[in-house]
Amino acid sequence: MLIAFIFLASMTLISALAVVLSRNVVHSALFMSGSFLGVAGFFVMLNAPALAAFQVLIYVGAVTVVILFGIMFTQRPQVRRFRLIINRQMWSGLFVALGVGAFLAYILSIQDWVGTSPGYGPRETAELGEILLGLNGAPEIFSLLFEVISVLLLVAVVAAIVVSRRKTGEGIDRGVEE
Amino acid sequence: MGTVLQYLDQEPFRFLLSVGAILFLVLNLAAVFTMAERKTSAYIQLRYGPNRVGPRGLLQPAADVFKLFSKENLSPSRADLWIFLGAPIAMFIPAALVWLVVPFAPNAVIADLNVAIVFFIAVTSIGALGLIMAGYGSRSTFSLLGAMRGAAQMISYEVPLILSLLGVIMLSGSLSLVDVVNAQGGGFWHWYFLPQLPMFIVFYIAGIAEARRVPFDLPEGESEIVGGFMVEYSGMTWGLIQAAEFASMGLISAITATLFLGGWQPPIEALDFGNFNWIWFGLKTALLVFTFQWIRWSLPRLRMDQLMDFGWKILVPICLIWLFVTAGLMLLFPSVF
Incomplete structure (x- = not known):
């Protein structure tokens, strides 16, 4: 159980990091699907296969595909490097990231994290x-x-x-x- | 022996063994379907087809696989290599994984998920991702065109595919394929293709579109874009894409047989073979696969705008109308259903 959790967690986090760090929009979108799949794996571990199936259906099967579709319609394959845009918005991005980080840290500190075992919600x-x-x-x-x-x-x-x-x-x- | 079996029935081993068995089944299925496709096309076109390797050419798939393995895997020099090589895997794994929830015979299902139908829809929808990866990774205009067509087609035909399942879900009251099959017991007049005939036809057509076969093979379109998203592939990567296509064709047939033709249920009670009812499942699936091949070698390809019109303006309204008819009948005559 713990091994599966560590595997899924590293898959989700590494893909999420790669989404941000990748210089190619298509690569980012594909890494995002990996991150979504990891989250679906968490739902399976929490005994909620219905949620996992809908996560895969909506996020991997629909959202990522539509994003890729949009990228391919609006940009030519060769000119998909957009380092400039990232640099121009660095300060506002840092501000938003700090806000989200503070919020997540607050949630993390007030919740009681017992373990990786599933709860008792509807199945x-x-x-x-x-x-x-x-x-x-x-x-x-x-x-x-x-x-x-x-x-x-x-x-x-x-x-x-x-x-x-x-x-x-x-x-x-x-x-x-x- | 008994203890070994009990040991292998424990959780990680059971799952690994099942996945191994499924991969074995799907890869062999792809080989057999390739052979069947070539033979069917040959007989439809009044020729013999492959008839040199083995008796009546039956060992041709083995020779094909040997040839594919011995060929070099070429990739274009400007290709996005990881995406290019990942695409066949992203196409094959989903097509193989859905077989985990298909009930082959009574008690012979690897994972009796209570959301098996949603699982089927969800995992087949990943196939579009593999298509886009193949088209983008090749960095070729033909590939990109084929991938765009394929993604648009798969997104559009997912809608009638899902809508046509709703009637069966309403009648059986369950999302589990095992429950759906059990609800169709007691003779062929209890199978869902009779009360759900329009839905059955829509599911069949949308299934052909999801498997990207003629008349919906615009992503490949060998006469216009020379092979579409797979034009740059060679050797075993191409073989894996072919395996994925044939696996998804078999999968669509198996799911159609399970949902609408009673799965492993025999056509009349007297022909119940108990655990050997997988024969019925196999026969139904093989029959559907044959009709797929028959259609492929008899019909011309649709045009892109015809494809979209057909999906959105004909199939989706039929589904919605029959959904209301089914719901109304179930409300009016609750005793029958």
């Missing part, structure tokens, strides 16, 4: 779903939040369609533009 997907809908004694505010999230996603989908819609009269464009 079954059906149970998780019922809690999300505010059934079976779960706070009813959860169902409201659930609905708010679905409305938010709907708005995002409609907005994407509006943004990407072709105006009438424009020619049909089937190719990838250089």
